Amino acid sequence: MPLTEVEAVNPVRSTKSKSISGWTTFKDYYAGPIIAFILFLTLWQVIPILASIPHFILPKPTDVFQAAVSDWSILQAAIQVTVLESLIGFLLSAIIGISSSVLLASSKIIERSLYPYAIVLQSIPVVAVAPIVVIWFGAGFNSIVVISFLIGFFPVVSNTLMGLQSVDKQMDELFTLYRASRWQRMLRLRIPAAMPYMMAGLKVSCTLSIVGAIVGEYVAGIGGGNGGLGYAITVAAIQVKTPFLFACGIAAAVLGISFYLLVSLCARWMLGSWHESAMKVEK
């Protein structure tokens, strides 16, 4: 008797629960951020009006939108340049970062001698290094890529190095048991073990490479439509175009977020099948 009841009820419930689950994921994951965003925009729109703050101090979202639309050609060109520069800077920091951490990890002596200098390199503020880079590499594209690389390089190195050193002890002993060579150990054991760390480093590095590119454009930008966001920001500041300044800043933020999501996606794809950090956790 109870069995038939369950059977009768179940099919209805299962279709219903599907539509409910779609709604609950929306409610649990997306509704909050969307409401917060709308609330934030409303406050931002209303506060300057109520406090009568002029638009050259705090432009309203509508001012920013208008500025972005009316100067879209400048903004679009600037974004393209910055994307290209930061992409090359990021790829350089990924390739050089990972390979140099493999080198560092391959020998304790090399690591002890070189790693402190990597930290020194990182602790110098990029704005202080930028003018020197311009002296060495000349104003323009090359310098900007180098600055972007310099700022994105360290997170990759430090994370990858940590990953290469946190190998499971029992696995390590297994490799010793099978008399694996140094490079076999590196390729088959240490690098796979370092992958999650490497990905974490790359996620940090990709947003930093955009920061680096913009700082680079500040000190070594090229005019005539090849300026990038840093250059556009300088021009907007000098010509008191505060709404456009905001538009450039927001564009940089959107760029950073999309870059981050892209790298996260790659990371999930590479780690998805086997590492906890990327697997969907069932509650």
Place this chain on the structure above:
Amino acid sequence: MRHSKRISAGLIVTAWSAFGGLWRSCSSSGDGEIDELKLVLNWFPKAQHGGVYASLEEDLFEENQIDLSVEPGGPQVSPIQIVAAGDAEFGLAHADQLVIAKNQGIDLVAIAATMQGSPQAFMFHDGVDIQDFEDLNGREVFVQPGITYWDFLKSEYNLSNVQELAYNGQNVTFIENKESVTQAFLTSEPFFLEREGVKTNTLLVSESGYDPYNVVLFVTKDYLEENEELVQRFVDTYLEGLDLYEENYEAINEKITDVNPNIALEELNYEADTQYDYVYGFDAAEHGTGYMSAEKWEELKNQLLDIDLLDEDFDVDYIFTTKFLSK
């Protein structure tokens, strides 16, 4: 980070200036009250600001019941925005900056000119054959992003073949590349480079016909209307300082090196020498220091209109006044 700082500063400033305005209008009505004022410079203290420091040195502001604090400028400091936000009452800026600010609805009024023309120039290595602006083609030119005269030159001359690079205040790349050209102030950069053993020549931007007042003293329109008497006192003191500086600039320059130790005394003296005609000569020789003419403002306005840096035409009487120049 910078933005949020400015925003909170802006909020506080709007609230504060409302209270401050009330308080001041009550307090300054009485005789013998001291008015606290702030002046934002257009750059780090240098010989251009000699008049201000001469007045401070001789206590002229105090004699005129003004307690003045001076805020230095710099590459990321915008006197226009600081004064417009009410953070400071007086500011120094290039004349074209005031006109461009009008696009954003910022109503500022120039009340005295420090320099009668513009010593802005292009600097190139000695021996390089540059006679005219079109000779800049085919070269790397370091120029500050967004600077107005560059837009003017681009529209007047065919400069399509110039490789335009951001000027960031350092001249090392310029020194390295013998064929490159950089923006410069006639009154300082050539001297710095000469000292480094680099011989240079200059081409003045004013030769292109673009020659705005290089440094003007300005206030907001609202402030001017509410504080005419105070503005008069300020301008009197400012100009008296400029005249004092003419006589004994070497002594005043020593005081400037106290507030800005990054600039050497000999550099200041060189600047004071080379800027002499701009401050005391030209129109100022006949009409007195601080002089401004409607023709020159009109010309600037039209030039900026022509190259689309100014959105709407306006009457130049709106942006400058000679009312406070007593001579």
